[in-house]
Amino acid sequence: MSYEPTIIAFLCNWCSYTGADLAGTSRMKYASNINIIRVMCSGRIEPLFVLTAFREGADGVLICGCHPGDCHYHEGNYKCLRRYYFLKKYLTQMGMNTERMRLEWVSASEGKQFAELADDFTEKVRNLGPCKIKEAAETLT
Amino acid sequence: MAKKEKNKIKLAIYWGAACGGCCVSILDVHEKLFDIVAAADLVFWPIALDFKYKDVENMPDKDIDVTLFNGAVRNSENEHMANLLREKTKILVAYGSCSHLGGIPGLANFSNREEIFKRVYETTESTVNPEKITPQTKYKVAEGELSLPEFYNDVRTLDQVVDVDYFIPGCPPQSERLMEVFTAIVSGAELPPKGSVLGALDKSQCDECPREKSENKLIKEFKRPFEIEDDGKTCFLEQGVICMGPATRGGCGVRCIEGNAPCRGCYGPPTSVSDPGAKMMSAIATIIDENEPEAIEKVIDSIEDPAGTFYRFSVPSSIIRRNIETSEKKAEQAVV
Amino acid sequence: MEEIRIGVYICWCGTNISRMVDVEDVARELSEMPGVVISKDYKYMCSDPGQALIIKDIKEHKLNRVVVSACSPRIHELTFRKALENAGLNPYMFQMANIREQVSWVHDDREKATKKAKALVAAAINRVKWHESLDKRTVSINPSTLVIGGGIAGITAALELADTGSPVYLIEKTTELGGNMAKIDLTFPYLNSARQIIQEKIERTEHHPNIHIFKNTVVDEIFGYIGNFNSIIGQNGSEIDLKFGNIVVATGLKPFDPSGLENYGYGKFPDVITSLEFEKKLLSGNILTNEGKDPENVVIIHCVGSRNRSEHEYCSRTCCMTALKYANQLRSAIPDANIYQAYADMRAFGKGCEELYTSTSRKGIMFLMFDQQNDLPVIKKAEPGDSCNMLIEMNEKLSGEKIEIPADMVILMVGLEAHEDAKKISHTVGISLDGNSFFMEKHPKLDPVATTTSGVYVVGNCQAPKDIPDTITQAKAATARIMGTIKQGEVEVEVITAVVNEDICCGCQTCIQVCPYTAITYDVVKGVSVVNEAICKGCGTCGSACPTGAIRSRHFTDNQILSQIKGLLSKSLELKEV
Amino acid sequence: MIQRVNTDLKKDLLKLGVKDWNECFHCGNCTAICPLSENELLFPRKVIRQAQMGLETSLQANVSPWMCYYCGECSDTCPRDANPGELMMSLRRYLTSIYDWTGLSRLFYTNKYMEFAAIIGLAIIVILLFAIWGPPLDPSLTSEGGVKINSFAPIKWIELGDWSMAVVVGALLISNILHMFYKVIIKPGVKIPLTTYITELWKLPTHFATQAKFRKCDAKGKFYWGAHWLMMTGYTVMFTMIVVFLPEFQVEKVNDWWHWQRLLGYYSTFGLLFGLIFVIIGRIKQNNQIFKFSHLSDWLFIIMLFLTTISGIMLHLFRVGGMPYATYYTYIAHIAILIPMICIEVPFSKWSHLAYRPFAIYFAALKKEAKELEYKTNLSPEAA
Known part of the structure; x- marks a missing residue:
């Protein structure tokens, strides 16, 4: 069985989502494992979403926002950054490899960087193997 | 078996994996216990009355009107009784944090059975067990076969095992609240929709909290309660102490805060929140007053045990119910 | 349901x-x-x-x-x-x-x-x-417009708007209007005088009854939203509160500083000058070397700081034609001079530009091609016996030869780059920068004038390097858009905002400091937080920070x-x- | 190797008659259309570029102008009317002036007064020599009825003059070719094994005799190659006969018309006349690219050759017709035209191309071999 990881990417509307669109309009090829969910700002992304994604079976979660200082809403990305580190610590405690979760800044002009990031992250998650959270949480033993 | 009086309801109380505090909280109604007894026949209450499981098994289905089930589901006995009582009961109430959210026993979900047994029966400082004897579910002796309930790998909430009608939160629930709910049930008033949390408020703790709150919530360092000189007036969060109040349902009468201790979240999340830990983590992370990764991590590191802090009472009911690493180990062992 | x-x-x-x-x-x-x-x-x-x-x-x-x-x-x-x-x-x-x-x-x-x-x-x-x-929600539009930047872009926008009777506040960072256009002699491709054009416009702007000019002024903070912005600017020690409905950002750009490029020896050789320095010579009427002589051999080097991975990858768009303009001006000023154009690609799109190239190439001007990515020309000091001051060493692509050209004047066609304060301005007006620190338009094709922030428009070189006709076109396009909203009198605004469920809010006030726009306040009477939806831009940060789940980020719940x-x-x- | 740009080269070339200097913008159409341009030696674009840029060394080492026979296709095709064909022609003048170490070539090309002065001066010297010596103008005929040409101009003196002129001119030409060799092969540092010099040597006589490349250039049937070949062979035959076989040629007894000497003479005359008339008409009518521009040196060359031919024909007719005085004066005139023509045109002017062309082809072949050798060496494992 060849394992294809499923990855959920939360992208902010202004920088990263536009950057992903740019990757599209530039016809840059990247792994089809990345599934994008749009939010207005990375500041909207909260642990609940990430945890739910893992619980529902995602193998990796990618979070992208504007570069520090470039947030469309001034500082939403910093809030995202703080939650990201918080979540990392919590997930480590829950015995999860936090490499399954990644935060990167992607600007609207960085279509190429997004495509490369998508490929790179997919490869990393592929190497980590399937995430067991769904299984662990739903199997009562 | 007590003779059924007219207009009296049949009430059962059972404890799963629990400390007994919930049962004590029922006793804590003091003289009002007479009101309860006047209104209800206690048909099953292992801590106080001598009934056998057989007696319950012999009851017709849905014979019991109300069962207050406290404690989490930890082993096969708990699970069996949960199923049995569900069968025999009209209104099954998850009573107290453990059956509601998993409670303190739920913290065991950070480990697995093997780890727990190893710790308890081998490595605790006071244990002398050179033969490494651990409990077995079945054991043959001359007199026949002895059996013990099976200790499960993880702790579950009641509603992860059976269908639950209502939840009364708290560790333990406040006796006053119990009486309110009990009175309501007995009076035959129209009950809220199934699945509701009874005996608590819709709003969270802060609504009742007498401490002074302001918008100055930015945090540079988290402190444990003993590390601050509490003025007894200012919101704990503003003093850098993690208080689960904002993400915890009110109704307990802010007892901990009245006692100058921050809320630990035993009443569980308000209706609008599914996973109190996730919400609280998000809120707390957002108000960290740093922008650089290293600085942020430093602030976070001042929280000793985030999972235990934010999910003190709710690990089994949370999104990531249990430690995935130990569960994976368990899975590996199973394969071997 | x-x-x-x-x-x-x-x-x-x-x-x-x-x-x-x-x-x-x-x-x-x-x-x-x-x-x-x-x-x-x-x-x-x-x-x-x-x-x-x-x-x-x-x-x-x-x-x-x-x-x-x-x-x-x-x-x-x-x-x-x-x-x-x-x-x-x-x-x-x-x-x-x-x-x-x-x-x-x-x-x-x-x-x-x-x-x-x-x-x-x-x-x-x-x-x-x-x-x-x-x-849907609509807000009324204040008919005034704030124009930031008093170059040709800002002046054009201000005049267009003011001529329709709408008040304009024109903010200029320096002491003079005119911007970069006032610093150049002739324009390409028709070699008209830039000064004449801009001077007339500056005069009209300064005397226009509807235009209020604030020179020597910068805008530090802008509050509000489309139709109802306001800002406090300091002038002569007093503070003036401006209210306006739309913003035109026309902050221009600056020439690339070639000091960092060692191969060109700018700063080391006095006769290596930038294009704008050459404009100064042209404006003064004398094209002389540092020693006060007529230059015999002039080398014009293209793409300095442009189209190169180490500086700016983009094309600065105006330099090729400016270089041809210089060649023409040099040819008429010093008919015997040897004029060399060291270029990477000759880009002559646009009306009249290819024609300028063709006519210039027939004037005895030598075009030398070099590899802009990997092999830039190097300017060396000539030996004492040589008849010139400098030698330009380059691998000439069309002949395949490594050559050195004697030169006594070198003009570096410096690229154009964003101002260093672009970032600050982008924060002040709440718009994004692209990878090169130019302001980002709403859509590169469908909406190259507006930005992702309603009511804020970008015109001229602050959006991307462009020539004067394109700048004026964009300025006029932006003003047409603004006049449209002013005429309507009101405009639809964001409905994707946050909203507090008062039945759930416990008044912990965590959300208040989280809001980047101070859109949330605490209602002491009700003991709950309240979102001012007119200010809220719907980022959703508060929704994520609310521990009780009382704040809903509309459309992103x-x-x-x-x-x-x-x-x-x-x-x-x-x-x-x- | 870094080449210093010669900013004055342009002015220099303009003096040598380069036309429309600024027009070329290196589109390469000329090179694409040229039937002679090959991968090994592409022209005219590259050499034009070198000339425009002032790359003296590269230009002087470049033999491609000699490869061009001026069919004019390039000039017809040029989108900017830069006349690349004519530039090649001008560059041949430039290269001739460079190969000539005496500097006379440059002097004559750039100063028409000096060129006229040299021609007229040499003619006067010839006439003066005859005058000083005072040849016997014997009006009587020999017993066979021939003019007594050998007593008028004794063969041994004429032969001595012939040979000394041939030696001087030859020495000048050979030294110029050696100079060309230096500029083309030695200075650019082309490394060629000795064997290659020998194996490629056959190209010299072959191209000299056949002008095969011109034929390729003339593929569209314009007869230029034929006319040129007739003229070239006629000239060569005549030159050889006069210098080597003078005793057979300058005879008092008129040979029968089928005698080989007379037949060859007629062939030469025909070849020269045909070619010259073709060229003169072409240059007057400017009926093709090749004739569109005529430098003074072009005209001088054909006029001198034409006059030489005409005077030679007249000399022959007077001799055959037994007209002693006419023969003697025509003889002096013929020599007075011939000597300046050869002395000026052969080493210093247009005639020199008869020698430079085959050598250019030879040198080009050497360079090509050298390049291939270098390529192979670079490919070999030792180099890696």
């Missing part, structure tokens, strides 16, 4: 999507999802017949939710929302799945692409179930996003075993 009836539409986008995604299969499979009443595919959903199809179905099948799976919502979300509105449905009962930019254009395995498309559409279907009607995640994964997990 009314029954949920969803219409799902999968767009072919000609072959753009259908080539890589089996759209018919997607439509067929998703028609089985609960709540889906009809599921169709169509060649071009955004076309008039495509929209008509949706409208017809909404009416016939009593649809109350619509999912369109096509291109990026950044392109056509508004189009389809309008269609819903035309069909009498609230426009927010709509969700788009982006299967072009995120699927067909970026993947090359048809099977996987189709599965991913299904997952994205399933996510949209799941999400749209939680959508709720949002009501927890339930909407969680359902989207669940819907996506329900389909996507099938992908795992390919």
Whole structure:
């Protein structure tokens, strides 16, 4: 069985989502494992979403926002950054490899960087193997 | 078996994996216990009355009107009784944090059975067990076969095992609240929709909290309660102490805060929140007053045990119910 | 609660999507999802017949939710929302799945692409179930406009607006109007005098009754939103409170500083000068070397700081033609001079430009080509015996020879780059910068004048390097847009805002400091937080920070996003075993 | 190697008659259309570029102008009317002036007064020599009825003059070719094994005799090659006969018309006349690219040759017709035209191309071999 990881990417509307669109309009090829969910700002992304994604079976979660200082809403990305580190610590405690979760800044002009990031992250998650959270949480033993 | 009086309801109380505090909280109604007894026949209450499981098994289905089930589901006995009582009961109430959210026993979900047994029966400082004897579910002796309930790998909430009608939160629930709910049930008033949390408020703790709150919530360092000189007036969060109040349902009468201790979240999340830990983590992370990764991590590191802090009472009911690493180990062992 | 009836539409986008995604299969499979009443595919959903199809179905099948799976919502979300509105449905009962930019254009395995498309559409279907009607909000428009920057772009915009009778506040950082255009002698391609053009405009601006000019002034902070911005600017020690409805950002750019490029020896050789320094010579009427002589050999080096990975990758657009302009001016000033154009590519697009190149190339001017990426010319000091001061060493591509050119004057055609304060300005007015620190337009093709912040327009060189006609065109386009909103008197604003559920809010006030716009205040009487929706821009940060779940980020609620995640994964997990 | 740009080269070339200097913008159409341009030696674009840029060394080492026979296709095709064909022609003048170490070539090309002065001066010297010596103007005929030409101009003296002129001119030409060799092969540092010099040597006589490349250039049937070949062979035959076989040629007894000497003489005369008339008409009518521009040196060359031919024909007719005085004066005139023509045109002017062309082809072949050798060495494992 060849394992294809499923990855959920939360992208902010202004920088990263536009950057992903740019990757599209530039016809840059990247792994089809990345599934994008749009939010207005990375500041909207909260642990609940990430945890739910893992619980529902995602193998990796990618979070992208504007570069520090470039947030469309001034500082939403910093809030995202703080939650990201918080979540990392919590997930480590829950015995999860936090490499399954990644935060990167992607600007609207960085279509190429997004495509490369998508490929790179997919490869990393592929190497980590399937995430067991769904299984662990739903199997009562 | 007590003779059924007219207009009296049949009430059962059972404890799963629990400390007994919930049962004590029922006793804590003091003289009002007479009101309860006047209104209800206690048909099953292992801590106080001598009934056998057989007696319950012999009851017709849905014979019991109300069962207050406290404690989490930890082993096969708990699970069996949960199923049995569900069968025999009209209104099954998850009573107290453990059956509601998993409670303190739920913290065991950070480990697995093997780890727990190893710790308890081998490595605790006071244990002398050179033969490494651990409990077995079945054991043959001359007199026949002895059996013990099976200790499960993880702790579950009641509603992860059976269908639950209502939840009364708290560790333990406040006796006053119990009486309110009990009175309501007995009076035959129209009950809220199934699945509701009874005996608590819709709003969270802060609504009742007498401490002074302001918008100055930015945090540079988290402190444990003993590390601050509490003025007894200012919101704990503003003093850098993690208080689960904002993400915890009110109704307990802010007892901990009245006692100058921050809320630990035993009443569980308000209706609008599914996973109190996730919400609280998000809120707390957002108000960290740093922008650089290293600085942020430093602030976070001042929280000793985030999972235990934010999910003190709710690990089994949370999104990531249990430690995935130990569960994976368990899975590996199973394969071997 | 009314029954949920969803219409799902999968767009072919000609072959753009259908080539890589089996759209018919997607439509067929998703028609089985609960709540889906009809599921169709169509060649071009955004076309008039495509929209008509949706409208017809909404009416016939009593649809109350619509999912369109096509291109990026950044392109056509508004189009389809309008269609819903035309069909009498609230426009927010709509969700788009982006299967072009995120699927067909970026993947090359048809099977996987189709599965991913299904997952994205399933996510949209799941999400749209939680959508709720949002009501339009309008705000009145203050007819005044703030123009930041007094160069040709800002002056043009200010004059256009002022001529229609609208008040304009023109803010200029320096002490003089005119910007870069006032520093140049002639314009290309027709070699008209730049000074004459700009001088007339400056005079008209300074005496215009509707234009209030603030020189020596910068804007530090702007509050508010489209139609109702305000800012406090300091002038002569006093503070003036300006109120305006729209903002034109026309802050221009600056020439690249070649000091860092060692190969050109700028700063080391006095006769290596930048284009703007050469303009100064032209304006003074004397083209002389540092020693006061007529230069015999002049080398004009193109693309200094442009089109190179180590400086700026973009083309600065104006330098080629300016270099040709210099060659013409030099030729007429010093007829015997040897003039060399060291260039990487000659870019002569635009009206009159190729003609300028052709006529210049016939004037005995030598065009030498070099490799701008890997092999730049190097300016060396000549030996004492040489008849010149400098030697320019380069690998000339057209001859394939390594050569050195004697020169006594070198003009560096420096590129154009964003001001260092672009970042600060972008924060002040709340717009984005692109990778080169130029202000980002709303859409590079469809809306090159507006920005992602309503009521803020970018014109001229602060958006990207451009020549004077393009700058003026953009300035006039922006003013046309602004005049449109002023005439309407009111404008629709963001409905995607945060809202506090007072029944849940416990008054912990965590949200208040989290808001970047101070849109949330604490209502002491009710003991709850309150969002000022006029100020709220809908980022959703407060919703994520609210520990009680009392704040809802409209159109991005927890339930909407969680359902989207669940819907996506329900389909996507099938992908795992390919 | 870094080449210093010679900013004055342009002015220099303009003096040598370069036309429309600024027009070329290196599109390369000329090179694409040229039937003679090959991968090994592409022209005219590259050499024009070198000339325009002032790359003296590269230009002087470049033999491609000699490869061009001026069919004019390039000039017809040029989108900017830069006349690349004519530039090649001008560059041949430039290269001739460079190869000539005496500097006379440059002097004559750039100063028409000096060129006229040299021609007229040499003619006067010839006439003066005859005058000083005072040849016997014997009006009587020999017993066979021939003019007593050998007593008028004794063969041994004429032969001595012939040979000394041939030696001087030859020495000048050979030294110029050696100079060309230096500029083309030695200075650019082309490394060629000795064997290659020998194996490629056959190209010299072959191209000299056949002008095969010109034929390729003339593929569209314009007869230029034929006319040129007739003229070239006629000239060569005549030159050889006069210098080597003078005793057979300058005879008092008129040979029968089928005698080989007379037949060859007629062939030469025909070849020269045909070619010259073709060229003169062409240059007057400017009926093709090749004739569109005529430098003074072009005219001088054909006029001198034409006059030499005409005077030679007249000399022959007077001799055959037994007209002693006419023969003697025509003889002096013929020599007075011939000597300046050969002395000026052969080493210093247009005639020199008869020698430079075959050598250019030879040198080009050497360079090509050298390049291939270098390529192979670079490919070999030792180099890696």
